[in-house]
Amino acid sequence: MHAIEKTRQGAMVQSLLSDRHSLPLSIMLHLLPGAFIIAAYLLIGEPFIEAINYPTLLGWAIALCLVLIPILLGLLWLGRQLNGRFSVRGVLRYTDRPVPRGKLVAMIIPLIVWMMVLSVATEPVNRFLLHHFFTWVPFTSGAGSFTGFMSGYSHSTMVTTMLICLPLTGISLPLIEELYFRGFLLPRIARLGGWAPVASAVLFSLYHFWTPWVFVSRVIFMFPGFWFAWRTKDIRVSIGMHVGVTSIMATFGVLAVALNLV
Incomplete structure (x- = not known):
């Protein structure tokens, strides 16, 4: 039994x-985390x-942590399993930093403005x-505006x-998403050619099951960063954006x- 389990794990x-x-x-690996995040929430x-x-x-920050940290x-x-030590070498792609630093900054700033x-x-x-x-979505209370979900507190x-959320939803969790979705998944559907970043943008937007009303706009404002990451084979582009x-x-x-502006 142990040998069978080991064989299955190896496969x-x-x-x-x-x-x-x-x-x-790839579709399953893109969407399952979103289903787990809903369940965790x-x-x-x-x-x-x-x-x-x-x-x-x-x-939502808690739910994202409970799913994305285990993914990392x-x-x-x-x-x-690949290197004999805990590492993402060989697991993640687009990590060779082919884009010079100056050009990278020049790409990221317009992408940030665009997004x-x-x-x-x-x-x-x-x-x-x-x-x-x-x-009909059961967790839309206060959704659609910043003041909506914060009012009453x-x-x-x-x-x-x-x-609490600044280092999580502002930095750490988006970084993990990029490592997983663009560093791990996108390169492994690169055979789709120019459709690969399109698929990545669509599936990444679908993965956000908790905000389906943002699907169309998320595809639009995220796609350029994903396309440049695929085109340049440099994950720092999409991470930066x-x-x-x-x-x-x-x-x-x-x-x-803090300043009572909202």
Whole structure:
């Protein structure tokens, strides 16, 4: 029995570390984390924040941590199977840093501007879709606006929530997402050619099951970073765009709440 389990484990590792993932496998690996995040929120995050009377944002941060941190540990475990030690060498791709630093900065700054402008500009569309097509989603209370999910709480509670979430949803968790979705999954569907970053953007947007009303706009404002990461084979491009925007927005969120601007 032990030998059979070891053989199955070896086959699973070999399949995951293969240079090519089948499309069904890639779809599953893209979407399963989103389903687990929903479950983690409903079973753990939501009951916890209701018990301590904190905003929804903290519940989602907890749910994301409960899923994305194990994913990062899983990537390190795969590295151990491959290299004999905990490492992402050979597990992640697009990590050879082919883009010179100056050119990298020149690419990332416009991408950050693009993502921030488009994410703000598409908010009315997102709210329209939310209120007309997704009111049936069970965890939309306060969704669609920053003040919505923060209203009704004391100033100290809001500030504490934002300070806790800043290093998580602003930096660490988006970084893990990029390592997994662009460093691990995207290179293994590169055979799709120019459709690979399209598939990555669509599946990454679908993975956010908890905000389906943002699907269309998320594809639009995330796609350029994914395309450049695929084109240049340098994951730092999408990391710079994604983490750059989330960290900036989280920082402004902290300041806005702390200074009573919202």
